[in-house]
Amino acid sequence: MEVIAALARNCSLAVLFGCIILLPSAADEPADIATGTRLADLLRSARSVLSNYQSLINDPAIGDKHLDGERFTAEAITHYAKVTGHELMSDDLSERDRRLVQAQIEAMREVVDQQQQDINRPGIGFKGFVPAVFARLMNEKFAEKVGNEAIVRVTAPEVLVRNRKSLPDAWETRVIEQVFTDPQRPKGDAYTETTDVNGRAAFRMLFPEYYTESCLSCHGMPKGEIDVTGYPKEGGKAGDLGGAISIVLFE
Numbered sequence: 001m002e003v004i005a006a007l008a009r010n011c012s013l014a015v016l017f018g019c020i021i022l023l024p025s026a027a028d029e030p031a032d033i034a035t036g037t038r039l040a041d042l043l044r045s046a047r048s049v050l051s052n053y054q055s056l057i058n059d060p061a062i063g064d065k066h067l068d069g070e071r072f073t074a075e076a077i078t079h080y081a082k083v084t085g086h087e088l089m090s091d092d093l094s095e096r097d098r099r100l101v102q103a104q105i106e107a108m109r110e111v112v113d114q115q116q117q118d119i120n121r122p123g124i125g126f127k128g129f130v131p132a133v134f135a136r137l138m139n140e141k142f143a144e145k146v147g148n149e150a151i152v153r154v155t156a157p158e159v160l161v162r163n164r165k166s167l168p169d170a171w172e173t174r175v176i177e178q179v180f181t182d183p184q185r186p187k188g189d190a191y192t193e194t195t196d197v198n199g200r201a202a203f204r205m206l207f208p209e210y211y212t213e214s215c216l217s218c219h220g221m222p223k224g225e226i227d228v229t230g231y232p233k234e235g236g237k238a239g240d241l242g243g244a245i246s247i248v249l250f251e
Contacts, residue, residue: 040245068116072109099149160234171197
């Protein structure tokens with residue numbers, strides 16, 4: 001199956017993805033693949049928009065940044081269309097897909113609106129509202145809205161996880177350690193599998209993400225040096241596996 005390949009800059013992790021490998025258990029799930037890819041792409045677009053606004057957000061000389069949830073979501077949707085080549089809310093979306101996409105849009109809007117006091121606080125430089133934090137908050141709100149239908153989260157190899165809420169589960173750990181490290185496997189391919197999650201049948205996808213040069217100010221060298229967020233740098237290099245977007249679609 002041909003799938004969308006897009007490349008977008010993100011401060012926290014690279015937005016690199018390619019053809020999806022279909023396992024035998026997932027070969028008859030094209031609708032789920034399209035849904036999971038759409039959710040991952042929209043999350044990536046939202047992070048990229050936030051990454052592009054880091055200089056503005058962290059400018060202590062500017063008070064009101066005029067970056068509210070409405071403006072942010074509009075730019076994220078535009079970014080999605082640009083990098084994927086198709087509109088987010090197309091006419092062929094199923095009722096489920098519309099519901100999940102709308103939940104993502106509402107989640108990102110609410111997160112940005114709730115951060116307005118910090119975003120617009122004058123006299124303060126680094127605000128700590130980085131793409132990784134934004135993604136976690138957005139995914140938590142998404143789960144509050146549709147957690148009985150789908151889960152979206154960002155995780156990483158356990159040694160790279162900075163927030164324990166983002167630790168990989170057993171399935172994610174297996175894919176990261178055994179599948180994504182296979183040198184024969186094309187870099188960037190997502191992994192799909194039908195399995196159980198919390199006792200329920202579910203279709204799962206894991207999209208690998210790689211450090212770009214823009215990530216290395218926090219995640220690069222020298223290893224152990226404290227970065228602007230207060231964490232020790234991991235010593236990573238551009239192209240290293242830095243994390244993964246995990247999608248769960250309950251059957």
